[in-house]
Amino acid sequence: MAGQKVLGEAAAGSRSWFATLLSYSSRCRVKMLLSLGLSIMSVGAGFVPFYAVYRIMALGIKGELTWSVATPWLCLSAGAYVASKLLFGASTLLSHISAYTILEILRRDFISKLMRASLGTVQGKSIGAVKNVFLDRIEGIEVPLAHVIPELTGSLLLVVGLAAWLVAIDWRIAIAALACVPLGLLVFAPSLKEYNARYAAYMAESNHVNSVIVEYIEGIQVVKAFNQATDSYEKYADAVRSFKEYTMDWFKSTWVGMNLMASIMPTTLLGVLPTGLALYLIGELTPDALAMCVILALAIVDPIMRFTAFVNEMKSMEYAVADTREFLDLPELAEPSSRARVVGSSVSFDDVRFAYEAGEEVIHGVSLEVPEGSFTALVGPSGSGKSTLARLIARHWDVCSGSVSIGGVDVRAMPLGQLSELVSFVSQDNYLFDTTIRDNIRLGKPGATDEEVIAAARAASCDEFVLRLPKGYDTPVGEAGGELSGGERQRISIARAILKDAPIVLLDEATAFTDPENEDKIQRSISRLSAGKTLVVIAHRLSTITAADNIAVIDGGRVVAQGKHDELLAQCPLYARMWRAHIGARAWAAGTGSKGGGIDD
Ligand code: ADP
Numbered sequence: 001m002a003g004q005k006v007l008g009e010a011a012a013g014s015r016s017w018f019a020t021l022l023s024y025s026s027r028c029r030v031k032m033l034l035s036l037g038l039s040i041m042s043v044g045a046g047f048v049p050f051y052a053v054y055r056i057m058a059l060g061i062k063g064e065l066t067w068s069v070a071t072p073w074l075c076l077s078a079g080a081y082v083a084s085k086l087l088f089g090a091s092t093l094l095s096h097i098s099a100y101t102i103l104e105i106l107r108r109d110f111i112s113k114l115m116r117a118s119l120g121t122v123q124g125k126s127i128g129a130v131k132n133v134f135l136d137r138i139e140g141i142e143v144p145l146a147h148v149i150p151e152l153t154g155s156l157l158l159v160v161g162l163a164a165w166l167v168a169i170d171w172r173i174a175i176a177a178l179a180c181v182p183l184g185l186l187v188f189a190p191s192l193k194e195y196n197a198r199y200a201a202y203m204a205e206s207n208h209v210n211s212v213i214v215e216y217i218e219g220i221q222v223v224k225a226f227n228q229a230t231d232s233y234e235k236y237a238d239a240v241r242s243f244k245e246y247t248m249d250w251f252k253s254t255w256v257g258m259n260l261m262a263s264i265m266p267t268t269l270l271g272v273l274p275t276g277l278a279l280y281l282i283g284e285l286t287p288d289a290l291a292m293c294v295i296l297a298l299a300i301v302d303p304i305m306r307f308t309a310f311v312n313e314m315k316s317m318e319y320a321v322a323d324t325r326e327f328l329d330l331p332e333l334a335e336p337s338s339r340a341r342v343v344g345s346s347v348s349f350d351d352v353r354f355a356y357e358a359g360e361e362v363i364h365g366v367s368l369e370v371p372e373g374s375f376t377a378l379v380g381p382s383g384s385g386k387s388t389l390a391r392l393i394a395r396h397w398d399v400c401s402g403s404v405s406i407g408g409v410d411v412r413a414m415p416l417g418q419l420s421e422l423v424s425f426v427s428q429d430n431y432l433f434d435t436t437i438r439d440n441i442r443l444g445k446p447g448a449t450d451e452e453v454i455a456a457a458r459a460a461s462c463d464e465f466v467l468r469l470p471k472g473y474d475t476p477v478g479e480a481g482g483e484l485s486g487g488e489r490q491r492i493s494i495a496r497a498i499l500k501d502a503p504i505v506l507l508d509e510a511t512a513f514t515d516p517e518n519e520d521k522i523q524r525s526i527s528r529l530s531a532g533k534t535l536v537v538i539a540h541r542l543s544t545i546t547a548a549d550n551i552a553v554i555d556g557g558r559v560v561a562q563g564k565h566d567e568l569l570a571q572c573p574l575y576a577r578m579w580r581a582h583i584g585a586r587a588w589a590a591g592t593g594s595k596g597g598g599i600d601d
Contacts, residue, residue, distance in 0.1 A: 140320030
């Protein structure tokens with residue numbers, strides 16, 4: 001889409017997940033490096049006891065072993081053991097501090113990415129998927145960051161070090177000790193063959209369960225209202241069952257290989273003992289070297305097993321990193337860093353074309369002038385593109401071609417913050433956050449005084465119903481939810497917009513909550529909100545916009561007529577039909593048929 005940049009697209013495509021992980025870890029570079037350094041030192045210290053045992057055995061075999069010669073070695077190995085554990089503890093402490101700091105940074109990046117991406121990009125993701133990445137996948141990065149980088153490196157170094165020691169003693173015994181590793185991998189190989197495809201299917205199942213659970217809980221009100229508990233539960237239960245079956249099936253197909261590998265891998269002694277004995281008997285291995293080989297063969301088991309456990313987890317780490325990266329690399333709306341010089345608050349559409357989905361254009365070359373301080377109404381059949389045009393002004397999406405300008409400046413040429421200062425969008429379903437009514441209104445102007453908040457609430461006719469609540473403006477919206485009608489909630493949204501005091505007001509007129517008393521109050525609060533402002537109304541009830549300075553009739557994504565109410569009645573058959581439908585001459589409208597779908601009333 002025009003005006004969007006794909007951040008790091010090329011890099012994201014080619015970079016491996018481990019490189020991405022390292023790029024995340026660079027945010028706590030010093031701590032991570034320190035953690036790595038301490039882990040390596042811990043491994044180094046871990047070698048000392050083995051060496052001490054070797055020296056003591058060598059002394060014993062030579063018949064020179066006494067307490068006085070053994071004690072320094074015993075002390076050294078005890079000290080090295082303690083040091084190794086302390087160093088390891090410090091390493092994991094640092095890696096955990098870094099990991100959780102990085103998770104916090106990633107979660108903040110994630111939210112700011114959602115703020116900078118277009119609304120379309122954000123709304124294109126299911127809540128289940130967003131929750132999954134935001135909570136679980138990002139959490140999944142903790143394991144590689146806190147454990148893999150320091151511990152895997154440590155285990156790897158230990159395996160390499162011990163193996164090198166074995167080679168230094170005798171290469172044949174090294175081969176005998178390590179033969180079990182390829183053998184273990186070989187028996188596990190068939191299970192690995194389909195691993196990628198299996199894991200991808202597993203993740204798809206897991207995402208499906210996640211979405212179904214979120215959907216079920218979100219829709220519980222509808223489920224109850226329409227007594228659909230059985231059907232909806234079936235869908236939920238099916239998803240959970242199918243996930244269980246898939247996992248069990250996968251587990252069954254791999255458990256033989258996995259158990260064989262887990263049994264074969266630690267059998268270093270099986271190779272070392274006969275080979276060592278044979279070498280000893282032909283005089284090519286001293287008894288102390290043989291003993292040392294046995295110790296090394298036993299010592300190498302633990303890091304090998306730890307290493308394979310990590311290798312097993314690699315895939316889930318890969319997915320955790322890839323999913324997180326997918327969100328962190330979402331395309332952003334391009335915005336300049338410096339504020340634009342906007343003159344006035346006129347709005348202008350210049351040959352605007354727009355498609356939500358590539359190839360499915362819904363706005364076809366709209367040009368429309370909304371002068372500063374004027375009242376413009378967008379009317380037309382349902383689905384004709386009225387809301388889309390309003391959203392393009394607020395830059396919820398970017399146009400595909402043409403431009404939308406405010407005060408002579410293309411909305412893409414001003415920072416998103418500046419655009420947000422210029423435009424208030426009051427829609428039918430403005431979200432109220434789970435905080436007090438006061439704080440919900442204050443969202444319009446963070447830092448507003450209590451007096452300003454209450455003045456705006458009064459102007460939006462919120463006062464009477466808010467004061468009826470026991471805690472007044474300090475009532476949590478969640479708590480008051482049951483007591484607030486849809487109309488009252490909308491008046492809170494209008495109060496928010498009044499407080500914001502932006503020069504351009506985009507209003508998606510309510511179709512719901514239209515009982516006469518509420519309607520009258522909403523209309524009065526809207527006139528206070530829009531006094532002296534550039535007002536664009538997406539009109540559903542034509543009687544509310546007869547006084548508009550300009551009415552643009554939208555049909556099939558085009559402006560088919562514009563003018564004042566009386567002019568359009570005389571000149572625009574679609575408008576005249578909609579008007580008649582609105583005032584109740586439905587029989588007449590039905591007789592002539594309606595153009596472009598149902599009339600939006
Ligand atoms: P109106 O406000 O006049 O009822 P809209 O602007 O909401 O019409 O919709 C115009 C067209 O765009 C319709 O065909 C509608 O189905 C489509 N549309 C609206 N929102 C989206 C969306 N988020 N994704 C894809 N298509 C959409």
